[in-house]
Amino acid sequence: MSTVDKALEGTGGYLDDRLRGAKTLRNVLKKIYPDHWSFLLGEIALYTFIILLLTGTFLTLFFKPSMTDVVYHGSYTKLNGVHMSDAFASTLNISFDVRGGLLMRQIHHWAAILFLAAIMAHMLRIFFTGAFRKPREINWLIGVTLLTLGIVEGFAGYSLPDDLLSGTGLRILEGVMLSIPIVGTYITFFIFGGQFPGHDLIPRLYIVHVLLIPGIILALIGAHLFLMYHQKHTQFPGKGRTDRNVVGAPAYPYFAAKTGAWFFYIFAVCAGLSTFAQINPVWLFGPYNPAAISSDSQPDFYMGWLEGALRMMPAWQIDFLGHSLALGVFIAGLLVLGVLMTGLALYPFIEQWVTGDRREHHVLDRPRDAPTRTAVGMAGVTFYGVLWLIGGNDLIARYFDIQLYWTTWFGRVTVIIGPVIAYILTKRICLGLQRKDRDLLVHGVETGIIVMKPQGEFTEITRPVPEEVHAVLTARRELPRLPAAQPDENGVPSPAAHSVLGKLRVRLNHVFTEAIPLPGGNGHGTGDGHRELPTGAEERPALPKAEQEERPEPTSRP
Amino acid sequence: MTEQGNQPEDARASAGGEHGRVTRRRVIGTPPPAEARRLLRDGGAPAQPAPPPKPRMLPADPANPERAKRAERIVATCFMISFVASIAFIASYVIFQVHSVDRVFRSNLGLGLSMTVAFLALGAGATVWVRNVMPKVEITEERKPLASPRPDREAFAEAFEEGTEASQFVKRPLIRRTLLAASTALAVAPIVLLRDLGPLPRTQLRHTAWKADSRLVVLGTNRPLKPAEFASPGGIITVIPEGTDNDLEALAKAAVLIIKFRPEELLAPTVMNWTVDGIVAYSKICTHVGCPAALYEHTTHHILCPCHQSTFDAQRGAKVLFGPAPRPLPQLPITVNADGYLVAQSDFHEPVGPTFWELG
Numbered sequence: 001m002s003t004v005d006k007a008l009e010g011t012g013g014y015l016d017d018r019l020r021g022a023k024t025l026r027n028v029l030k031k032i033y034p035d036h037w038s039f040l041l042g043e044i045a046l047y048t049f050i051i052l053l054l055t056g057t058f059l060t061l062f063f064k065p066s067m068t069d070v071v072y073h074g075s076y077t078k079l080n081g082v083h084m085s086d087a088f089a090s091t092l093n094i095s096f097d098v099r100g101g102l103l104m105r106q107i108h109h110w111a112a113i114l115f116l117a118a119i120m121a122h123m124l125r126i127f128f129t130g131a132f133r134k135p136r137e138i139n140w141l142i143g144v145t146l147l148t149l150g151i152v153e154g155f156a157g158y159s160l161p162d163d164l165l166s167g168t169g170l171r172i173l174e175g176v177m178l179s180i181p182i183v184g185t186y187i188t189f190f191i192f193g194g195q196f197p198g199h200d201l202i203p204r205l206y207i208v209h210v211l212l213i214p215g216i217i218l219a220l221i222g223a224h225l226f227l228m229y230h231q232k233h234t235q236f237p238g239k240g241r242t243d244r245n246v247v248g249a250p251a252y253p254y255f256a257a258k259t260g261a262w263f264f265y266i267f268a269v270c271a272g273l274s275t276f277a278q279i280n281p282v283w284l285f286g287p288y289n290p291a292a293i294s295s296d297s298q299p300d301f302y303m304g305w306l307e308g309a310l311r312m313m314p315a316w317q318i319d320f321l322g323h324s325l326a327l328g329v330f331i332a333g334l335l336v337l338g339v340l341m342t343g344l345a346l347y348p349f350i351e352q353w354v355t356g357d358r359r360e361h362h363v364l365d366r367p368r369d370a371p372t373r374t375a376v377g378m379a380g381v382t383f384y385g386v387l388w389l390i391g392g393n394d395l396i397a398r399y400f401d402i403q404l405y406w407t408t409w410f411g412r413v414t415v416i417i418g419p420v421i422a423y424i425l426t427k428r429i430c431l432g433l434q435r436k437d438r439d440l441l442v443h444g445v446e447t448g449i450i451v452m453k454p455q456g457e458f459t460e461i462t463r464p465v466p467e468e469v470h471a472v473l474t475a476r477r478e479l480p481r482l483p484a485a486q487p488d489e490n491g492v493p494s495p496a497a498h499s500v501l502g503k504l505r506v507r508l509n510h511v512f513t514e515a516i517p518l519p520g521g522n523g524h525g526t527g528d529g530h531r532e533l534p535t536g537a538e539e540r541p542a543l544p545k546a547e548q549e550e551r552p553e554p555t556s557r558p
Numbered sequence: 559m560t561e562q563g564n565q566p567e568d569a570r571a572s573a574g575g576e577h578g579r580v581t582r583r584r585v586i587g588t589p590p591p592a593e594a595r596r597l598l599r600d601g602g603a604p605a606q607p608a609p610p611p612k613p614r615m616l617p618a619d620p621a622n623p624e625r626a627k628r629a630e631r632i633v634a635t636c637f638m639i640s641f642v643a644s645i646a647f648i649a650s651y652v653i654f655q656v657h658s659v660d661r662v663f664r665s666n667l668g669l670g671l672s673m674t675v676a677f678l679a680l681g682a683g684a685t686v687w688v689r690n691v692m693p694k695v696e697i698t699e700e701r702k703p704l705a706s707p708r709p710d711r712e713a714f715a716e717a718f719e720e721g722t723e724a725s726q727f728v729k730r731p732l733i734r735r736t737l738l739a740a741s742t743a744l745a746v747a748p749i750v751l752l753r754d755l756g757p758l759p760r761t762q763l764r765h766t767a768w769k770a771d772s773r774l775v776v777l778g779t780n781r782p783l784k785p786a787e788f789a790s791p792g793g794i795i796t797v798i799p800e801g802t803d804n805d806l807e808a809l810a811k812a813a814v815l816i817i818k819f820r821p822e823e824l825l826a827p828t829v830m831n832w833t834v835d836g837i838v839a840y841s842k843i844c845t846h847v848g849c850p851a852a853l854y855e856h857t858t859h860h861i862l863c864p865c866h867q868s869t870f871d872a873q874r875g876a877k878v879l880f881g882p883a884p885r886p887l888p889q890l891p892i893t894v895n896a897d898g899y900l901v902a903q904s905d906f907h908e909p910v911g912p913t914f915w916e917l918g
Binding site: 030032069075076077083095096097098099100101102103106135168171172174175176178179180181182183184185186188189190191192193194195196197198200231232240243244245246247248249250253254257258260261262263264265267268271272274275276288289290291292293294295296297307310311312313314315316317319322323324325326328329332333360362393394404405408 | 615616651654655656657658659662665666667669670671673674675677678680681682683684685687688692695696697698699700701703704752755756757758759762763777796798804806807809810811813842843846847848849850852853864865866867868878880881882883884885911912913914915916917918
């Protein structure tokens with residue numbers, strides 16, 4: 001008997017006698033994981049979170065979450081004799097008096113930034129490939145919650161050192177909280193334990209940052225991974241890949257080795273950044289003082305879009321009946337966040353309502369194969385991107401020598417029209433790419449070989465696309481179009497399509513299902529025949545036909 | 559594919575229950591061939607030839623042993639580099655001491671670099687291992703539909719209905735409604751507990767630490783000021799009420815900018831009675847979200863908040879010229895006391911800082 005067998009028999013047998021896990025664990029070992037670089041984005045988020053837990057635990061051993069006023073006398077001599085909070089003093093202590101303390105602090109901060117960047121990138125991958133579709137809507141909701149919690153967690157974390165920069169962030173938080181109608185002042189006093197800054201906030205943020213939110217995040221990550229495991233991973237289209245299978249390599253040893261390597265790489269990147277790229281040098285900012293500020297104040301990148309919203313929002317304030325509503329601050333600080341997160345959370349359900357698609361999807365969409373979704377996504381990315389950019393408008397103005405107010409006005413205009421332009425452009429690009437794919441399928445790959453026929457005609461020889469490519473190009477499952485609000489053969493209008501909401505749905509459906517049909521015979525027809533193209537026909541008629549369908553609508557009314 | 563092992567495993571489980579010896583021989587993941595087990599259970603001598611091995615899911619060896627051999631050496635080298643780097647990390651911890659900026663940076667470099675190399679080499683080794691030493695496979699696994707089979711759902715529904723009926727929950731509204739009332743009250747109760755998180759705001763946001771005759775002292779040095787000491791037009795100083803230099807709550811509302819103008823430069827709506835010899839005092843706390851509006855452009859007399867670029871006209875009562883701030887910076891009434899020092903006439907006449915609901 002080999003040594004492997006003996007080890008399994010000993011410990012494994014001991015555990016299995018008590019837990020009966022052999023069958024489950026065997027399935028865990030043999031689980032098939034498909035391979036694609038974009039599947040690693042979520043893993044970055046997972047592994048940076050583990051790095052955050054490890055380095056964060058180290059930091060808690062030395063950090064003092066206290067706002068008690070102390071006079072500093074320590075290794076950073078420039079601040080000797082300066083009044084500061086115990087939190088700030090202990091952060092200096094971690095940085096200058098604990099070996100490896102600065103490294104751990106910097107790894108913690110870099111990992112936090114990578115954590116949120118990875119969540120965002122992962123989410124974009126999920127969105128643009130349609131991985132949120134049935135059956136994965138619940139996991140999408142968990143993901144949106146994780147993003148929101150991650151932002152709050154990050155903000156709470158970088159506020160803890162109580163330095164001038166993070167204190168200014170908290171001051172802005174106070175201003176935003178005060179703008180909440182009716183209860184804003186009360187909420188602010190309850191959060192801060194009185195007036196800003198008070199003496200309670202850092203200890204409160206601390207417990208939120210090290211226990212409450214990480215606990216929730218950990219539980220949600222567990223649920224997120226369990227659902228991924230249970231539902232099996234999605235895969236990109238390819239030869240032999242369908243909605244009924246999953247193609248890849250087993251967890252043990254392949255996926256385990258790859259993901260282990262990935263963890264080491266990510267840790268290496270965090271450590272490398274923390275070695276060579278200084279982050280959050282709080283000793284240069286100094287302790288917080290509400291009367292002082294440094295110029296070029298910038299939050300961590302994931303708060304930048306909210307900062308940008310605050311910067312570009314006009315000075316709207318409504319005074320009525322002895323009350324004041326700082327509408328501009330309220331919109332920029334809270335509504336934008338709420339609307340974007342709610343929109344993200346609802347999107348899978350809206351899309352399903354619009355398309356009426358209740359099928360299970362395990363093969364991912366190529367972004368071009370869902371032009372409207374891709375266009376909506378790019379509109380969202382543009383909206384976020386403009387807000388984020390204007391979050392640093394003072395730096396843009398300075399380094400590019402542009403008038404500061406122009407950057408603000410640029411932001412105000414582009415945040416509205418930018419997403420519209422992005423939507424239109426993206427949709428056109430996607431449809432163009434669909435045409436290209438279609439041409440490839442219809443005409444094949446050009447070989448560059450010209451032959452002359454006996455009658456003197458020159459033609460280029462094309463060969464059919466390779467099987468692997470063909471599988472990708474024809475992977476699109478076209479969506480059925482909802483019938484317009486017109487009577488059926490018996491003169492009875494479809495009740496679902498008759499209401500205002502129903503008409504909206506049909507209209508959106510026709511926008512969403514806009515696509516360049518694949519060349520015939522791929523089972524993509526809608527049954528009403530309007531998609532069937534005669535060979536060699538242009539794809540154009542597909543679009544006017546959609547309008548024709550809606551045109552009879554008025555006649556359906558008595 | 560995953561189904562192929564079910565039958566033998568179940569059989570083995572029952573066998574294990576009968577014979578402790580067999581249980582000990584059980585091997586997770588790689589069950590012994592059913593034939594061999596049967597022989598053991600019979601207790602007979604293993605005389606018969608071993609059955610043919612089961613088809614493998616994964617090949618045991620890579621297709622190209624030469625290449626795998628080369629890769630193996632690379633993997634081992636990577637792991638050795640990682641080993642050395644980890645030792646270097648421990649050495650760095652011992653060698654590089656801290657307690658000053660320069661030494662901390664050296665320590666950070668030593669620890670960080672060795673740690674980076676340790677992880678990088680480990681990752682690289684694992685990558686080469688999985689890509690070039692392990693045999694390549696691509697396996698197709700069927701998906702089962704996620705929805706439970708119809709009978710399972712029905713069985714669940716039955717079980718649930720039976721349970722509900724047995725509980726009498728539906729039949730007895732008295733229990734149902736009182737339980738609902740009880741749980742609602744219990745859910746509300748913890749919210750009450752949060753009341754003592756902070757005091758009620760009352761009118762605290764309307765007042766600052768400024769009082770009549772509070773001297774204006776310079777932030778940082780706590781030096782009181784005489785108008786003559788602040789004589790050059792275009793100058794700007796941050797001042798605070800005397801005795802508040804370590805009271806952050808007071809500073810958060812009471813920080814003030816004083817700016818020196820030639821008297822004729824000051825224009826309405828600046829309140830002239832609240833100025834001294836062209837010295838005007840404005841709240842430094844931005845009316846947008848409370849950052850200190852610290853930047854001053856003395857050619858245009860603009861006060862700029864560095865956070866969100868609200869711009870105020872210091873010449874004209876700090877009215878808003880641009881940006882998201884909805885209100886001017888409140889003006890602090892100042893005068894000179896008997897000793898010739900700049901003092902406040904009173905507190906601000908309106909709340910400073912961000913707009914709040916009760917502002918009115």
